Amino acid sequence: MWEYTDEVKEHFLNPKNVGEIENADAVGEVGSLACGDALKLTLKIDDTETIVDAKFKTFGCASAIASSSALTEMIKGMPLAEAEKVTNEDIANALGGLPKEKMHCSVMGREALEAAIADYRGVILPMAEGEVVCECFGVTDLEVKRAVKESNLTTVEEVTNFTKAGGGCGKCHDRLEELIQEVREESPTPAIPDQRPKRMTNIQKIKLIEDVLEKEVRPNLRKDGGDIELIDVDGDFVTVSLRGACGSCLKSQTTIKEYVEKKLREQVLDSLVVEEAKA
Amino acid sequence: MISEKTDRIVYMDNNATTRVAPEVVEEMLPFFAEYYGNPSSMHTFGGQVGQKITEARQRIAALINASPEEIIFTSCGTESDSTAILSAVQSLSDKRHIVTTRVEHPAVKNLCESLYSISGHKHKVTQIPVDKYGMLDLEKYRDSLTDETAIVSVMWANNETGVIFPIKKMAAMARERGILFHTDAVQAVGKIPIDMTEVPVDFLSISGHKLHAPKGVGVLYVRKGTRFVPFLFGGHQEQGRRGGTENVASIIGMGRACELVAARMDDENTRVKALRDRLEEGLLQAVPRAILNGHKTERLPNTSNVSFEFVEGESILLHLDRFGVCASSGSACTSGSLEPSHVLRAMGVPFTAAHGSIRFSLSVYNTDQDVDYVLEHLPKIISDLRAMSPFWQETVTEKAE
Structure with missing residues (x-):
């Protein structure tokens, strides 16, 4: 049995805004019977480009119905410009979260909203123009790459949870892997959520500092022909030594303060002070 | 839409698991805190437990008309399935072909599909297809049997549709070719009469919790004289065929459960069947565009x-859960996978219907009132959900045009 939040249950059992607006100003239809879920969103939009009414019809599981209901509640009274910025995470959050296997239900909500806005503006969504990667669920490479980018997905399994791609025969798994890789390369380091542990022992701290230097700092310094070595950690004082091109660089102090110290403070501990080893 | 919350439970999910019969619980209880001895011990205290296990073995053998020494206790139906199939591929290591069906339970299906990683040998697996009623194609089955075939594994009855396969005929066809035959009979044993002297089956799997015994106990029937390689090595339990201290209380419970289902088999095939039919016909009548899956x-x-x-x-x-009604579905969403039931897909059930499939599986504990209750609530649930479905109106309009 799925672990649904009370919000999901409430929106599922007593959904809001079920139906279809007659003479709607915007219609967004996504999904299909074969896929197992589908959503038809109809909107009434006034002269000031504000969504004055929203209704939905949904075929799907509890989380699909709940996502649709929550979406319509969210966008009613919203200016289009703002509605355009609604993400699937917003929908999931409004429901107090969704099981990870059900995230695609919130994605479906976002897609229907986008489709409706595009319909209103008379434009064609670029997503549909991509090349179909997953034949089973008709998902394009553009859709996959977008989900990877927006939700920081790193594995094929996550891509399946969010977009359904790869959830059928599994033939496209290699291609999905490539797409994830492509996105990684296009945007080297997406903002990492704060994963710093709250309390650390000395050993843990040193280990983490080493890690950040090794994985984040060193590769960047090397690009410029430089390098860095950790000399000592004493309380909050971190002593490093710059090597190679960095060693003789006039800006080495700036590198240490503006770059190395900033990185370590972001990812290890706010109070760290980085100093260069005295020769 | 729906507001009431109920304390009533109408349990119609007996192919998933069953209620442990109160008589079974009663029989088991002394073997936890009172007679807790190890049946393998030399002292009388343990030995008397051993006698109860012997009795359980006899009761189970009696249900399927086998000899007690053909009964091996396991931990579940899945272990029984694995034991049988892995025994066959090991004792016939030069044969690299397995015949099974497209509608097997994952216990057999996934095992056959991943044999390579377990046995280190690449086995060819033939999966016999089914028709739209879920019935096997016996011509294809006959053609699939070769000199290379080590074992056939075909379920006696399908867990999702209840469709019964012609095991006697199929086992005889395998026997003619000298091929071992295993049947996963967890859904069949206790519901329909089975007589091992009449069917040339070599291995048969039974699960305790499908017939009102507890979870965590199963049986593998191994016909006398069949070459056997254990799955769990260890002590001398089960004559060295399955190591591990016996799940004493559950085994004793399963023995009692087998006696009970034997006595209740008539009820199952008359009264319960009539309840099932009334439920089914009632739903098909009350709900437009409802379709029966499986052979009638x-x-x-x-x-x-x-x-x-x-x-x-x-x-x-x-x-349904809001009303306390327990059933199952072959829809994609209930399984966590994204595709609907492999059984319904093998039968060619269209996606429009596969996603909306509901399985009711009754037991002797169901009553007329239970059926009335479901018939009272389900049609309304379906029409409410359809009112919300973007496809329903389109379909109605298309029909009107």
Whole structure:
């Protein structure tokens, strides 16, 4: 049995805004019977480009119905410009979260909203123009790459949870892997959520500092022909030594303060002070 | 839409698991805190437990007309399936072909598909297809048997549709070719009469919790004289065929459960069957575009699988849950995978219907009132969900045009 939040249950059992607006100003239809879920969103939009009414019809599981209901509640009274910025995470959050296997239900909500806005503006969504990667669920490479980018997905399994791609025969798994890789390369380091542990022992701290230097700092310094070595950690004082091109660089102090110290403070501990080893 | 919350439970999910019969619980209870001895011990205290296990073995053997020494206790149906198939591929290591069906339970299906990683040998697996009623193609089956075939594994009755396969005929065809035959009979044993002296089956799997015994106990029947390689090595339990201290209380419970189901088999095949039929016919009549999945007559007496087109199974189940009605669905969403049941897909059930399939599986504990209760609530649930479905109106309009 799925672990649904009370919000999901409430929106599922007593959904809001079920139906279809007659003479709607915007219609967004996504999904299909074969896929197992589908959503038809109809909107009434006034002269000031504000969504004055929203209704939905949904075929799907509890989380699909709940996502649709929550979406319509969210966008009613919203200016289009703002509605355009609604993400699937917003929908999931409004429901107090969704099981990870059900995230695609919130994605479906976002897609229907986008489709409706595009319909209103008379434009064609670029997503549909991509090349179909997953034949089973008709998902394009553009859709996959977008989900990877927006939700920081790193594995094929996550891509399946969010977009359904790869959830059928599994033939496209290699291609999905490539797409994830492509996105990684296009945007080297997406903002990492704060994963710093709250309390650390000395050993843990040193280990983490080493890690950040090794994985984040060193590769960047090397690009410029430089390098860095950790000399000592004493309380909050971190002593490093710059090597190679960095060693003789006039800006080495700036590198240490503006770059190395900033990185370590972001990812290890706010109070760290980085100093260069005295020769 | 729906507001009432109920304390009533109408349990119609007996192919998933069954209520442990109160008589079974009663028989088991002394063997936890009172007679807790190890049946392998030399002292009388343990030895008397051993005698109860012997009795349980006899009771189980009696249900399927086998000899007690052909009964091996395991931990579940899945272990029984694995034991049988792995025994065959090991004792016939030069044969690299297995015949099974497209509608097997994952216990057999996934094992056959991943044999390479377990046995280190690449086995060719032939999966016999089914028709739209879920019936096997016996011509294809005959053609699939070769000199290379080590074992055939075909379920006696399908867990999702209840469709019964012609095991006697199929086992005889394998026997003619000198091929071992295993049947996963966890859904059949206890619901329909089975006589091992009449069917040339070499291995047969039984699960305790499908016949009102507890979870965690199963049986593998191994015909006398069949070459056997254990799955769990260890002590001398089960004559060295399955190591590990016996799950004493559950084994004793399973023995009692087998006695009970034997005595209740008539009830199952008359009264329970009539309840099932009334439920099924009532639903098919009350709900437009509802379809029966599976063969109407070649079927277990307790199982009904009905598809409600244009609605999704998980939503139906969660609404039923509000009324305390327990059932299952072959929809994608209930399984956590994204595709609907492999059984329904093998039968060619269209997606419109597969996603909205509901399985009711009854037991001797169900009553007329239970059926009335479901018939009272389910049609309304379906029409409410359809009112919300974008496909339903389109379909109605198309029909009107």
